[in-house]
Amino acid sequence: MLHIVNKSHAQTSSLQSCLRLAQPGSALLLIEDAxxxxxxxxxxxxxxxxxxTSLKVYALQPDVDARGMGGKLIGGVTAVDYGxxxxxxxxxNTCQSWL
Amino acid sequence: MKKxxxxxxxxxxxxxxxxxxxxxxxxxxTFDQDVSLVFVDDGVYELVKGQxxxxxxxxxxxxxxxxxxxxxxxKLYVERESLETRGLTEKDLLVPVEVLGSAEMAAxxxxxxxxxxx
Numbered sequence: 001m002l003h004i005v006n007k008s009h010a011q012t013s014s015l016q017s018c019l020r021l022a023q024p025g026s027a028l029l030l031i032e033d034a035x036x037x038x039x040x041x042x043x044x045x046x047x048x049x050x051x052x053t054s055l056k057v058y059a060l061q062p063d064v065d066a067r068g069m070g071g072k073l074i075g076g077v078t079a080v081d082y083g084x085x086x087x088x089x090x091x092x093n094t095c096q097s098w099l
Numbered sequence: 100m101k102k103x104x105x106x107x108x109x110x111x112x113x114x115x116x117x118x119x120x121x122x123x124x125x126x127x128x129t130f131d132q133d134v135s136l137v138f139v140d141d142g143v144y145e146l147v148k149g150q151x152x153x154x155x156x157x158x159x160x161x162x163x164x165x166x167x168x169x170x171x172x173x174k175l176y177v178e179r180e181s182l183e184t185r186g187l188t189e190k191d192l193l194v195p196v197e198v199l200g201s202a203e204m205a206a207x208x209x210x211x212x213x214x215x216x217x
Contacts, residue, residue: 021201023209
């Protein structure tokens with residue numbers, strides 16, 4: 001299962017609920033405003049700092065760069081480009097977008 | 100036949116999500132698919148008894164959840180944590196549901212072919 005979150009963890013509970021309901025070993029792709037959750041400043045409060053130990057966490061690089069967060073991703077988070085996004089979707093049987 | 104799961108996480112009237120989800124559920128049921136509905140976070144409010152939306156001028160669509168049985172949609176799951184956080188119990192809900200903990204819910208999600216979020 002690939003989980004996709006696109007909202008800031010500071011604004012909605014989407015990421016929080018995703019982390020509660022994602023099985024260990026599943027993949028989580030952070031896009032759009034959700035990329036803040038994977039930065040050094042946000043990872044502790046968002047729960048991503050802890051989640052990287054049980055989930056495969058990815059962040060969409062163009063969204064990270066657009067927000068000036070390049071180089072601020074915490075360790076354990078893998079940056080992917082649009083092609084990588086497509087690969088992730090293709091590799092997993094199901095995707096769940098947390099609106 | 101594919102396993103479709105509809106994940107409902109929004110309250111009923113503030114946005115169109117809850118109603119649209121129901122519409123798609125009925126479509127999926129028409130195509131004889133294995134349909135299950137999940138209610139998590141504020142989505143549990145969709146199932147609360149005694150809704151009266153007349154004063155706000157929006158149709159009360161909550162009785163539709165009781166009609167789902169007629170379309171062979173009988174798998175309704177509610178997350179226990181979401182109910183408890185909101186001070187609700189199964190008795191506050193207008194349809195029979197299965198209450199699951201987060202871990203059981205996560206396992207159920209993982210076995211679906213298609214997951215649609217609302």
